[in-house]
Amino acid sequence: xxxxxxxxxxxxxxxxxxxxxxxxxxxxxxxxxxxxxxxxxxxxxxxxxxxxxxxxxxxxxxxxxxxxxxxxxxxxxxxxxxxxxxxxxxxxxxxxxxxxxxxxxxxxxxxxxxxxxxxxxxxxxxxxxxxxxxxxxxxxxxxxxxxxxxxxxxxxxxxxxxxxxxxxxxxxxxxxxxxxxx
DNA sequence: CAAATGATAGGC
DNA sequence: CCTATCATTTGT
Numbered sequence: 001x002x003x004x005x006x007x008x009x010x011x012x013x014x015x016x017x018x019x020x021x022x023x024x025x026x027x028x029x030x031x032x033x034x035x036x037x038x039x040x041x042x043x044x045x046x047x048x049x050x051x052x053x054x055x056x057x058x059x060x061x062x063x064x065x066x067x068x069x070x071x072x073x074x075x076x077x078x079x080x081x082x083x084x085x086x087x088x089x090x091x092x093x094x095x096x097x098x099x100x101x102x103x104x105x106x107x108x109x110x111x112x113x114x115x116x117x118x119x120x121x122x123x124x125x126x127x128x129x130x131x132x133x134x135x136x137x138x139x140x141x142x143x144x145x146x147x148x149x150x151x152x153x154x155x156x157x158x159x160x161x162x163x164x165x166x167x168x169x170x171x172x173x174x175x176x177x178x179x180x181x182x
Numbered sequence: 183c184a185a186a187t188g189a190t191a192g193g194c
Numbered sequence: 195c196c197t198a199t200c201a202t203t204t205g206t
Contacts, residue, residue, distance in 0.1 A: 079187030116202050
């Protein structure tokens with residue numbers, strides 16, 4: 001199966017974020033298998049990161065984020081779009097990596113340039129919130145080719161986060177045509 | 183630039 | 195209970 005291991009996720013969030021670039025996201029429902037290559041991510045740190053949902057502490061919504069690593073944190077944003085994250089570090093830390101864009105590999109139809117769009121194209125929604133990423137239903141697989149150059153930028157849409165708004169925690173594969181924005 | 187659209191968190 | 199806000203997308 002070649003899934004990324006629990007240990008892969010149990011590392012500092014920014015390290016995991018960069019390591020996820022080029023890896024494959026696999027969602028299986030019955031006969032339907034959809035695979036996309038991760039080309040853009042953002043790291044969300046723990047309670048001290050004002051851009052992170054975990055800065056509100058443990059709530060019904062952030063429960064999964066504060067749970068053990070290697071699980072999916074999927075939430076509804078703006079009443080209409082789902083966003084998928086991967087929980088990192090260790091239980092109680094509230095860290096995760098937002099997947100922002102994919103390059104379609106197999107069985108994926110539609111636009112995957114943006115966190116809401118890729119969830120729609122991959123068939124991901126909140127029913128998968130808390131899903132174990134070592135499962136067959138939803139998991140990640142190692143990159144098949146090395147990622148040569150990574151670009152670092154401030155995260156998108158977090159202008160409310162004060163000093164954290166400018167942190168260079170958005171990473172993408174330089175030159176990849178499936179990035180959500182320049 | 184503004185609307186769509188509903189869950190969430192915080193205030194009262 | 196009430197309401198401002200929101201890790202977005204789409205159309206004008």
